Amino acid sequence: xxxxxxxxxxxxxxxRVQTGRNEAFDEIDRRYRPVLHRFLTRYTxxxxxAEELAQxxxxxxxxxxxxxESGEKLVGWxxxxxxxxxxxxxxxxxxxxxxxxxxxxxxxVFADEVQRREERNNIWRIxxxxxxxxxxxxxxxxxxxxxxxxxxATRIGKKEGAVRVQLHRAxxxxxxxxxxxxxxxxxx
Numbered sequence: 001x002x003x004x005x006x007x008x009x010x011x012x013x014x015x016r017v018q019t020g021r022n023e024a025f026d027e028i029d030r031r032y033r034p035v036l037h038r039f040l041t042r043y044t045x046x047x048x049x050a051e052e053l054a055q056x057x058x059x060x061x062x063x064x065x066x067x068x069e070s071g072e073k074l075v076g077w078x079x080x081x082x083x084x085x086x087x088x089x090x091x092x093x094x095x096x097x098x099x100x101x102x103x104x105x106x107x108x109v110f111a112d113e114v115q116r117r118e119e120r121n122n123i124w125r126i127x128x129x130x131x132x133x134x135x136x137x138x139x140x141x142x143x144x145x146x147x148x149x150x151x152x153a154t155r156i157g158k159k160e161g162a163v164r165v166q167l168h169r170a171x172x173x174x175x176x177x178x179x180x181x182x183x184x185x186x187x188x
Contacts, residue, residue, distance in 0.1 A: 010074040017065050025062050032075060033058065036082050038146050043086045053089065057082040075145045126177055127170075135170040142167060 005013060005027035016024035036057055040050035060081050068077055124144070127136050141152045149167070153160045
């Protein structure tokens with residue numbers, strides 16, 4: 001890997017790859033393979049399967065990088081590709097399959113996935129409507145993109161302590177709204 005790309009932003013890396021400098025994608029792979037692996041493990045419950053899907057996601061991302069629009073977040077785009085890979089895998093396997101010895105393999109389980117996704121979308125809708133753009137961005141980086149406080153601080157140019165305070169205040173503001181939302185939902 002070339003250290004030249006290590007300090008470039010995601011947008012700069014994407015631009016380099018889109019203009020034919022394919023070695024810049026190595027840095028995208030280095031940055032996002034672990035993030036994709038964690039994301040995919042949540043759906044597959046199997047580290048090996050998550051790694052395989054992360055690899056396929058990155059290959060698909062490389063093939064389709066020309067379609068990534070200016071201003072679109074790379075990590076969100078990769079997560080959408082990964083989720084589509086998971087969905088395709090789930091359709092192929094139809095919940096569970098048996099291996100040669102008749103033991104159930106750990107595979108993607110979608111029984112409540114649609115409901116969970118709907119709830120997540122609702123949570124992000126509430127956050128976008130009720131919080132400042134900065135607070136919403138910090139929450140997205142932490143919980144959607146699964147970045148730690150240090151990475152968030154580096155990404156947005158703030159001190160770690162300031163990021164912790166911002167996260168705390170944003171969560172504190174959202175808590176009563178979520179409690180109200182979910183109380184209404186359970187009353188139905």
